[in-house]
Amino acid sequence: MDSSRRVVPVPIEHPTVPHVDAIVDLPSSAWASLVLLHGAGGSATHPWMEGAARGLFGEGVAVLRASFPNAQSGKRQPERAPSAIATWHAVMDAAAGLLPHVPWAGGKSFGGRMAAAAVAEGMPASGLLYLGYPLHPPGKPERLREEHLRDLPLPQRFLQGTNDPFQSGDALERLVGELPDARIDWVAGGDHSFLVAGGDRDPERVAEALGPRIAALLR
Template sequence: MSAITVETPHGPSRLTVHLAPDARAVLLLGHGAGGGIGAFDLVTLAAQLPPQGITVVLHEQPWRVAGKRIAARPPILDDGWRPALEAMLARYPGVPLWVGGRSAGARVACRCYDECQAGVVCLAFPLHPPGKPENSRIAELAGVTGPVLVVQGERDPFGSPEDVRAATQEAGGAQPQIVAVPGAHSFNRGAATRVVTAVAEFLT
């Protein structure tokens, strides 16, 4: 494991690299608005995917690196993410770069997706604020033109797997692969095997 500092317009971000020997893919993951890279699913993927040939890189937004408790606004989050994308493309040329994240990190990855990236992994995509389905963020998810995996808790108040499926079908276009796992918005040990299996198979 190694750490890399990447400068952004809003201060330094930090990349923690969990290296796979002879990696066949790189997965860059961002954290959510309420926590950092210590989230259970991010830690689990960083531990279990490298032995399967996938380098996992966990991205910390500048606001987290600076020790702040309140997440930045979406445009600032995007500014904090794009330099990490450029750094990974330069560091691992010729290796497919998959991107994604947990909750708000998944939204950032969707908004910033382009053809230089292989696809997006969304862990607990926050389709809408709890209790406010009218405030949908489906446009961010539907705007990704490449492959998308959504791993969603069965009881997620930000949108169940069924909610995400219905919203993506209504939005039209390419449909994401949706995998339901036990739990709500935060995953735990009961979901670990299904999360790792779903992501590993998606990146194959």
């Protein structure tokens, strides 16, 4: 499968950067499109994100990745929610001219959570994909982050490690069961980045290997 990669600046309103870079990997015969934003402290070019895009490309999924403004400017602190949501809107608007389908909106951890918040504010998408949804802060299961999810009319798909400290007990399984169109695929032994004790510790290879499972959720 041939690939066409483009890097396109997406203008945004932000005090430190005038734009974020959208990295587009477009297979020649893509059957689905996904906009993928990173987790807190990451970036569009983090090894995990590189691996995920490559794995999905191998499955025939067109992927547009972008960094939140703080990451674009080299800062590691998470983007504040209003800025992250505004970035999602800008990137999805740009995706309409860069991807062959109305894309799914998805993200690693924080990126997926902010995608849901943006959809709740009217951002169009084919569905929502959560790669390690941060249901609660580690060690604080009483602080559930279920905001927006119950009221969203779109398909919602979850890929989650069973040893992810951002979920515990059966809370996430129960939530998915209560949503109108939702599915979850559990990665046995996986942590928040889907690394498994005794397994491959390279985040790029681990993320790439998840490509078939993510594609199956999109189908």
